[in-house]
Amino acid sequence: MRPERVSRWFVTASALFFVGFHAAMAVAAPRRVVVTLGLYGFVLHVLFGKAYALVPSYFNRDLAWDRGPAVQFPLSVLGTAGLALAPFGPPWLQPVGTTLWAGGVAVFLGTVGWTIRGNVTGAATGTGGPNAHREPVDRTANVAVPIALGYLTLAAGGALATTAGFESMLPQQLSHLLAAGTAALFVFGVGFRLFPRFLVAEAPRPVVTVVIAAGAGGPALLAFGLFDPELLLVGGVIEAVAVVGFVLSYIVLFLRSERRRVGFYAVLLAVVAGVVGIGLGLVLAVTGRSPALVTAHYRAMLAGFLGLTVVGAAFQFYPPAVGVWPYANDRTALVTIGLLGGGLGVQLLGLIGRFGWIISVGTAAGALGALLYTYLLLAAFARRWQ
Template structure:
């Protein structure tokens, strides 16, 4: 597949992701069902940008190229259709078969995604090739270790997607089909682990500082073990607590690794602060999760009202939202555009609105004040709209330039 082809499909996934982010935050403002919110957030916003960037980055990180120019197009149709059907089933109380069709579409897209990437990296998968250029030899050790965990994230995606399909079909499930187990496999197992694996390679390149070796390995190992333990132990017990501890170590470690890189950088790019704030949100989110896990052992609540929603928002919008936005605007800097609003100042305003909105909404949840939560959601909607506008305009402009 040509470089232009890879970039084209990555851009389309990312534009759709931005649209789903706006839909998600609009839904939060008007008060759609929580399950529909999670679907728009995870399957819509998060997965589409991760899929798009994975097509672009993963093959190159193994020193190869994507082997097909057809699969991303098919995958995009399946993932978009599956997300819309899954969200619509909850939003409009549609018949059960709509949800089944949505799950089938989604899983079909995942199968295409995994087949395309695994086939593309089949030869260097267990080798030492990292695609690291000769003038970046100081990064190679971390790059090689990070590559080892990309297949593990793919395994989580496969298991979580299978469980999603088994939940609505006659297929035998590996678990009881409890939806939070599935979302943990998909969100923490696939997305977060992939963010860790790609992030410890991207951050040093954007900021020009090598990642510390030992803490990075700790992050990757803990990030690989934790999601499985949490997903299968969810509800209480030693496995749940062990998983929560592992995930806490991973999130705290990632925040520490990124902070180390950030503080040593001579010049920080727009978006780097978003990743830093997002990492802090992730630490807060897993801390709440850890208190819930420990509390389950003693049948006591160790956190104020709204802890589950706060945990979810800090991780989905705070960590994944801000970290993804931060990396996206570094990978595709809006200042390269030639349209109104294509500037670092406007980008920082967008990121600021998202970050402030997350903080205000979380405070409202802790205080159990819906008015404050709504105010925070409005801020995040403004930030999402600005991000969608700036990034979509830039990606469309990039596409037009290359087509010309």
């Protein structure tokens, strides 16, 4: 099974969940539904797909089990759908959805873990030729992957234990383990390998080390200190160091680069949203949980930092201009990025400024942006299906 085809399965499912995520925000669905569609559905599915395609080569290995992605795919999709619908369905839907989702995670962890078992720290990077000078940064970036897998293991185990009645973790703790511990760490690790190559520029090596180190420790403090104000603040500061360091690194790469491809602008908006989101998180750690600020924080991080980073990387892997359908081009991609970024900005303004009437404008813009993003991806995939 070719890695590119595996990625398209997961990326397509991710895009459909992205539409659902924005639709859920637009109709003011319960927070648990929104977070499930955005984090478990959109972010993690694209992470799974690209990890299968990229991690083996980054660790100078071949994928250990070619059928692993095909086995995981239905488990993850059905499990996520079940978890998203659980608040509206029968009582058995939550445990069934959790079991299916955790089963998919187990397949992913087993396949990727067995793939890198002889090179867990990523010392062998597969880097050579014209990119040989990037090996020190690549080696540091690889360290993020096994740590992110560890957080994913902890979250899946915690979800199963809670479903079994042990009440080991609350949904907010699971979300932080998955968003900050798994997804953000993958963004840091894979991003430091991808973006310097995309932009043909050099990332500052000392900053890479700081980002990976802070990104490795911050999520645990955030998740397990969620109801301990002092520990939460420490975790927030450490995670802020990681996010701000990554933001500065990307801005340096962007300014040093002569390339100006459409996806790069999405990531530029993503890092701005990351600074806003992490700032809101620190405010929450200091002042307490205002419902509006909590919503603004998770939307800035999930739809903004993680979401727009995914969109930018996807437009680089699957350029809109190769699409075979009408209006599949960079101009439509820029409109898509504007709708997603602008819609998020309007939402945050409404939430922070208590202008409730404009939040619906922002969510409507985001939903339209998600539809256009999905259209552009499917248009690019259609060329490969011909």
